[in-house]
Amino acid sequence: DCDGGGECANVLSGFEVKSVLRDSARDKTIFIHGTVEDQEAVVILEKTPMRQDNLAEIFQESRLKLQMKNDIYSTYQLQPPAHLNEIKTTVICPATQKHVKKYLSQEMFLVEETGEDYLSTTLPYIESQSFSVQWVYNILEKKAEADRIVFEDPDPDTGFVLLPDFKWDQKQLYDLYLIAIVHRRNIKSLRDLTSDHLPLLRNISKKGKESIQKQYGMPACKLRVYLHYQPSYYHLHVHFTSLNYDAPGCGVERAHLLTDVIMNLEADPQYYQNRTITYTLRADDNLLLRFREAGRC
Amino acid sequence: DCDGGGECANVLSGFEVKSVLRDSARDKTIFIHGTVEDQEAVVILEKTPMRQDNLAEIFQESRLKLQMKNDIYSTYQLQPPAHLNEIKTTVICPATQKHVKKYLSQEMFLVEETGEDYLSTTLPYIESQSFSVQWVYNILEKKAEADRIVFEDPDPDTGFVLLPDFKWDQKQLYDLYLIAIVHRRNIKSLRDLTSDHLPLLRNISKKGKESIQKQYGMPACKLRVYLHYQPSYYHLHVHFTSLNYDAPGCGVERAHLLTDVIMNLEADPQYYQNRTITYTLRADDNLLLRFREAGRC
Known part of the structure; x- marks a missing residue:
């Protein structure tokens, strides 16, 4: 149904929209689920630069x-x-349920988690999930990804391993992204940090920056160094990304600058046990369900 | 040169392009420096969502x-x-060198500004620049954009005006972006805030969210409410953006959640006079030059 020049009968004129899976105003992109001639299809429309x-x-x-x-x-x-x-148009047809799910974005909801919420709602949820961090232990024990390690401080209390994040292909410095994973295994997240951990945090800040300067020539003043809360896995780790790169997850509702974390703990040893922390959860996150059951959002 | 319906003679048909200041493929936005009838102009073209x-x-x-x-x-x-x-088009004409510089893409550098740095370096810099906020006063005095005001609390101490940000075309809710501008004229930024301003900040938080719920049907748990430091103009204002929208300037190195600001001032009335605040400055920012001269980065 296309001639040699690529002009087509408009195969999309019969496209029936079932639902919008995702809609990104910033990227001017929309992901749509529907049918073309009774076949399931996903259509992606993206305005051209x-x-x-x-x-x-x-x-x-x-x-x-x-x-x-x-x-x-x-x-x-x-x-x-x-x-x-013009609009760049991608059609996946016939599409499976997996394609549909892949592009389905979920609404985000803001949660203001008090120290009490953490103990009564979040911590029991984390413990009930028994999220596996075996892949983290594999890295720390050199059973996996040993060749990717950029730097290691082996000290069991203040030491860590520094390696490139999976999202970074290491082909250019523009989107530099490394992760420091601590050797200590009893720190799930920001919420567990007290002033006792200041030597660990200062060590990560100092040696992480030094290693990145040495290995990649990128100075500390070009780096954004932060923790996530909630993190995507419950073993303490610190993100190092290039300041010029608008990395996913560096928004104010998820990222906590390491320098701020250190100052907060210097001012109040129990800061992260008591402080209300604001973050977002996806509509399909079971933790959001628990907050709703607790009448907290 | 426009009729009542807003149709215009194409004032841009004579626009002469001098240079492209910035070109963001992800955002489908381009910033252009040129001239319109011998006047300097900056034109921003952004494809609509x-x-x-x-x-x-x-x-x-x-x-x-x-x-x-x-x-x-x-x-x-x-x-x-x-x-x-369509393409959303913003014209700044006549534009100064400052406007041109503002949109020129530049490397970013991290600054850790102590309370002392603010007094010895940043504040003198701000005062030396005498940035004009006449356009803000025009809004507060209803000399401009009066028809765009979504809500106003006229109280001289705790009141504010709420209106859509320029960046939002108001055609869809997913990139909802409003600004609350305070009536008080003596608060330049976060650095001027003390516990005396808690009634103002709580009022903005409460009534801003209520107005957005009422006007747009968007509940508070779908909103990111924050201040910028450094702000782009030195008259206190608060950003309200949709949580699902990855708005520019909501990164951890610039945005400060209003709820955090309120909690910080509740814990320490002088928090923002004493706290070291981390932010980024562009390579060509004269404030960065001052920090360098002071040996602070």
């Missing part, structure tokens, strides 16, 4: 509609000619 | 061109009708 070589034509050939004017600032709706403003 | 209510029309009315087909996967270039695929 602005093209520098089109700019002159866009400015000359577009229609403009004023929205707002204040002092030197004004905003318009601009309608460029259709051929200058 | 996909709109769910347009999908049926997009699928039926577009032209489709096959690019690749492999098994169940295929990709197309899709040309929707022009009116379904």
